[in-house]
Amino acid sequence: MAxxxxxxxxxxxxxxxxxxxAQLGAFRTRFxxxxxxxxxxxxxxxxxxxxxxEL
Numbered sequence: 001m002a003x004x005x006x007x008x009x010x011x012x013x014x015x016x017x018x019x020x021x022a023q024l025g026a027f028r029t030r031f032x033x034x035x036x037x038x039x040x041x042x043x044x045x046x047x048x049x050x051x052x053x054e055l
Contacts, residue, residue: 007018007027018024039047 005019005024007024009016009018018027
């Protein structure tokens with residue numbers, strides 16, 4: 001996985017660029033948690049297929 005060196009967040013005033021190592025560490029942790037529970041490509045395709053059949 002590529003190293004995260006900047007995060008851009010949308011805020012009411014526009015965009016906020018986050019580059020401090022402490023804040024980036026928090027985002028890395030969040031990304032790892034999301035990645036751990038994410039479906040892979042085949043699982044995503046199957047899930048979407050099942051949903052479309054239910055509609």
